[in-house]
Amino acid sequence: MDGSADQNQVTIEVTVNGENRQTSIRSNLLLVDFLRYELGLTGTKEGCSVGVCGACSVLVDGKITTACLTLAAMTDGCEITTAEGLADQEQLLPIQQSFIDHGGFQCGICTSGQVIAARALLDQNPHPTEDEIKAWMMGNLCRCTGYYGIIRSIQNAAGE
Numbered sequence: 001m002d003g004s005a006d007q008n009q010v011t012i013e014v015t016v017n018g019e020n021r022q023t024s025i026r027s028n029l030l031l032v033d034f035l036r037y038e039l040g041l042t043g044t045k046e047g048c049s050v051g052v053c054g055a056c057s058v059l060v061d062g063k064i065t066t067a068c069l070t071l072a073a074m075t076d077g078c079e080i081t082t083a084e085g086l087a088d089q090e091q092l093l094p095i096q097q098s099f100i101d102h103g104g105f106q107c108g109i110c111t112s113g114q115v116i117a118a119r120a121l122l123d124q125n126p127h128p129t130e131d132e133i134k135a136w137m138m139g140n141l142c143r144c145t146g147y148y149g150i151i152r153s154i155q156n157a158a159g160e
Contacts, residue, residue, distance in 0.1 A: 012076040016041070017085025027073055031065070032056045034072035035082055043083035043112045047141075054140030057113035058082050064120050064139075083112035086119060094160040095119050095153070104153030106144035114140050118154045127158050 013022040016039060025034060035041045035058070047055030049068050056067040059081040087093045095118050098104065105111040114137070121128060121136045128136065133154050142150065 010073045010076075012073055014075050014077070015079045017080070017082055025072055027071070029072045030068060031058070031060075031070040031072045031075060031080075032067035035067060035080075038072075041082050041084050045109055045112060047109060047113075052139075052141070053110065054113040054117060055110045057116040057140065059116060059120060062120070062123070064117055081116075083115060086115065093119065093157075095122060095157040098153040098157040098160075099150075102153040102156050103146065103149035105149070106142070106146040110140060110142050114142070114150055118150075118157070121154065122158060128154070130155065 008027050009024050010027045011022065011024045013020070015021070016035070021039070023038065025038065029038070032044055032046050035044045036046075044058055044067055045055040046068050047053035051066040051069040054066070057064050058067050059065065060070070060075055060078050062079075087096055092100075095115055099111065099115055099118075104114065117137055117140045121133065125132060130151060133151055137150065137154070
């Protein structure tokens with residue numbers, strides 16, 4: 001054996017939802033696949049596989065990242081937050097509760113990406129206007145056309 005299989009492996013150390021992890025992965029493994037299949041964090045969905053729908057959005061060092069286009073190896077040394085890591089085990093964040101209370105979800109495919117993007121928006125701009133919400137959320141598509149519920153959810157969470 002010549003060890004060529006090891007040449008396609010990289011070791012990364014990341015913090016995912018507050019938990020430090022060090023693991024060896026394929027160098028071409030996408031972040032969405034790393035999260036879903038290596039770590040079992042299935043809240044991150046893969047919708048389009050080409051980076052236009054936002055369903056796979058996660059936060060990498062606090063910035064929205066399209067997990068279906070990002071190599072997991074590129075996150076070495078980073079802090080990653082998925083939908084599962086947004087709230088503690090005791091209480092939902094206001095944005096999560098608002099999505100429940102104000103119909104910000106329908107089929108659920110895009111919901112985790114929508115909530116991640118909304119969280120990033122409210123972190124950057126705690127009191128966005130409706131136009132600012134629409135502009136920020138433009139990268140997250142809802143095939144059920146639940147945009148009014150999503151906008152209401154964000155507006156409500158901004159008020160809390």
